[in-house]
Each structure stands twice: as C-alpha cells, then as structure tokens.
Amino acid sequence: MHDAPLTHSPEAAAALAAGGPVVALESTIITHGMPWPQNLDMAREVEAAVRAAGATPATIAVMGGSIHVGLSEDALEALARTPPEQAMKLSRADLAACLVSGRTGATTVAATMICAHLAGIRVFATGGIGGVHRGAEHSFDISADLQELAQTPVTVVAAGAKAILDLPKTWEVLETLGVPVIAYGQDTLPAFWSRDSGIPAPLRMDSPDQIAAAAAMRARLGLGGGQLVANPIPAGAEITQSQILPVILKALDEAEAQGIAAKSVTPFLLQRIFELTEGRSLGSNIALVLNNARLAAEIAVAMTKAA
Ligand code: PSU
Numbered sequence: 001m002h003d004a005p006l007t008h009s010p011e012a013a014a015a016l017a018a019g020g021p022v023v024a025l026e027s028t029i030i031t032h033g034m035p036w037p038q039n040l041d042m043a044r045e046v047e048a049a050v051r052a053a054g055a056t057p058a059t060i061a062v063m064g065g066s067i068h069v070g071l072s073e074d075a076l077e078a079l080a081r082t083p084p085e086q087a088m089k090l091s092r093a094d095l096a097a098c099l100v101s102g103r104t105g106a107t108t109v110a111a112t113m114i115c116a117h118l119a120g121i122r123v124f125a126t127g128g129i130g131g132v133h134r135g136a137e138h139s140f141d142i143s144a145d146l147q148e149l150a151q152t153p154v155t156v157v158a159a160g161a162k163a164i165l166d167l168p169k170t171w172e173v174l175e176t177l178g179v180p181v182i183a184y185g186q187d188t189l190p191a192f193w194s195r196d197s198g199i200p201a202p203l204r205m206d207s208p209d210q211i212a213a214a215a216a217m218r219a220r221l222g223l224g225g226g227q228l229v230a231n232p233i234p235a236g237a238e239i240t241q242s243q244i245l246p247v248i249l250k251a252l253d254e255a256e257a258q259g260i261a262a263k264s265v266t267p268f269l270l271q272r273i274f275e276l277t278e279g280r281s282l283g284s285n286i287a288l289v290l291n292n293a294r295l296a297a298e299i300a301v302a303m304t305k306a307a
Contacts, residue, residue: 005065005067005099007067007069008069009058009069009071010070011056011070012058012070016119019304021055021123021301022121023055023121023123023293024069024112024115024116024121024123025043025047025050025058025059025293026108026109026111026126027061027107027112028089028090029042029127029289030042030043030080030106031084031087032084033127033270035282038282040076040080043076044076046290050125050293050296050297052297054298060107061079061105062090062095062098062099062103062105065099069115069121084267086104087104090105090108091144091145092114092147092148095111095114108144109130109145109156113148113154116154117152122154123155124154125293126156126157127162127285127289128159128162129158129161131145131146131169132166133164133166133265134166135256136166136169146173146174147177148226149179149225149227149228150225152225155229157292157296158231159231159233162266163194164252164266164270164273167189174228178225179226179228180214180218181227181228181230182202182230183230184205184229184295185204185205185206186201186204189201190231190233193244193285194233194240195232195235195238196232197241201230207302209306212302213306233284233288234287234291237284237287238284239280239281244273244281247276247277251273251276255269
C-alpha cells in the first residue's frame with residue numbers, strides 16, 4: 001500500500017480506471033536529453049504514437065508537490081521550455097525531496113519506473129537506459145536505472161543502453177542483478193543509435209504477446225523486478241557503430257578534460273554528440289524513441305488482453 005501524491009490527466013485516469021492499456025513516458029529525455037524545441041515535438045509525437053497503437057500515454061513528471069501521471073498540453077510545453085539547470089533530474093534518491101520542496105523534477109528511467117508502478121502502469125517507453133559509464137572502474141559511475149530494473153515490476157522498452165556507456169559492463173551488471181534483457185526480433189543487443197552491438201542477447205522475443213506473457217509469469221513466480229526490452233532502431237534511421245564511435249570517444253575526451261561528472265555526464269555527452277554529428281544523432285534518437293513507444297503500446301495492449 002502507498003499514499004503517493006499522484007495527479008492524473010483525465011485520459012490517464014479514465015484508462016487506468018477501465019483497466020485499459022497505458023504506457024508511461026519519462027521526462028528527463030525532454031528536459032535534459034534533447035534541445036528545445038525538438039524536445040516538445042518529440043514528446044508530442046511519442047504520445048501520438050502510443051495513441052495510434054491503441055494505448056493511452058502518461059508522461060510522468062514532478063510539479064507542485066505531486067507526481068503527474070499524464071501531462072496537459074500546457075504542462076508538457078512548460079516542461080519542455082524549462083532549462084535543464086532549473087529542473088531536478090530525479091532518480092530514486094531524490095524523488096521524495098523534490099516532492100516536498102515543490103520544485104519541478106524530470107523523471108529518469110529509475111524514477112519513472114517508480115512512479116509508473118505507483119500509478120499501476122506496467123509498461124514504459126524511453127530512448128535508452130542509463131548504465132555503467134566508461135571508466136566506471138575509476139569513477140564508480142553506474143546509473144541507478146539498473147538497480148531499479150532489478151526491483152520495480154515495470155517492462156521498459158528502450159533501444160538498449162545509451163552507446164556513450166560501457167555496454168558490455170552494463171549487460172554484465174544487469175545479469176548479476178537478475179534483470180531479463182530481451183532483444184526484440186534479433187539475436188544480438190542493439191546499441192542505441194546502431195541496430196547491432198555485436199553482443200549476443202541473453203534472451204530474444206519476437207512478439208508483444210511473448211513479452212507480456214513473460215512479465216505475467218515473473219509476477220506469478222513472485223520474482224519482482226522489471227524486464228528490459230532492447231528494441232533496435234529502425235534501419236533507415238540508424239548510425240552505424242563505425243560512424244558513431246569516433247564521435248562518442250571525442251565527446252568523452254572533452255567531458256574528461258572539462259571535469260564533467262555525476263548527473264551532468266549523460267546530458268553533456270548527448271549535447272556534444274548532437275553538435276559533432278550536426279544534428280544527426282538527435283534525428284536518430286527521436287526515431288528510436290517513437291519506435292519504442294509503438295512497441296510499448298503493443299505490449300500494453302497484449303497485457304490487457306491477457307489479464
Ligand atoms: N533516453 C534518451 N535520452 C535521455 C534519457 C533516456 O534517449 O536523455 C535519460 C533517461 O532519463 C535515463 C537517463 O534515465 O538519460 C540516464 O542518465 P544517467 O546516465 O545520468 O543515469
């Protein structure tokens with residue numbers, strides 16, 4: 001039982017009351033992951049993609065002391081216009097502090113999973129999860145997203161972990177934590193901007209029904225925790241690993257030289273990669289988020305049919 005301060009949009013409230021399919025969407029990608037005004041266009045298009053696939057979108061953010069489950073048009077625009085330094089980037093550790101302060105907070109994968117679960121939403125779409133940063137053996141920088149996947153029962157659809165990370169170490173940690181990592185429709189894990197990381201996938205599934213059934217079975221087994229669906233970017237939008245890797249390495253060098261640390265690392269790298277690819281990385285990022293939103297909606301529909 002919980003007594004969380006939740007504020008639902010009318011459409012999210014209606015869908016949840018009717019037991020209909022709902023997909024949670026995060027807000028850090030809006031405030032810290034993409035520049036204005038593309039962030040607002042992306043957020044609107046993602047919501048439209050969820051609706052077109054037969055589910056109800058619920059973008060999640062903290063505002064005015066409450067967790068918003070579904071945002072109005074105006075609230076979405078206000079959030080997209082908020083400069084990154086004015087919105088807290090929320091994870092498990094700071095969600096409660098943000099709520100009691102009354103500040104605006106954008107939810108990362110970890111915080112969105114927590115809020116989705118509190119609201120009774122079982123599926124969540126994002127771009128890429130956080131994970132083990134390159135050089136983590138020195139910095140200890142590992143995203144709280146991984147621990148959250150291990151403990152909160154939400155199915156997260158992403159294009160894998162962001163390729164700025166140390167992907168092999170990220171998959172190792174998820175294995176240790178007992179998180180099912182499911183490649184969708186292929187035998188290897190995707191790498192965010194690229195379809196194929198060359199790393200064999202621990203699990204493969206080819207339909208939303210299979211993914212919904214696996215989530216239901218985990219619940220029957222009392223296993224707790226979520227599952228990660230790693231959905232490859234559409235072929236037409238991908239940037240191959242050989243193209244993107246030199247750019248990632250350059251951005252990483254700059255981050256190190258400038259002493260960028262902790263929560264600032266991922267936004268800094270995404271922004272630099274955007275500049276170095278002259279915007280191409282952003283186009284790909286938007287394409288993969290839309291693709292993930294569609295699959296998440298199909299999974300949510302499959303879960304409600306099975307229920
Ligand atoms: N997906 C994207 N862009 C993003 C994110 C996801 O396409 O910016 C956000 C998510 O909110 C994720 C966060 O939780 O990046 C990871 O940040 P960090 O590496 O600091 O944990």
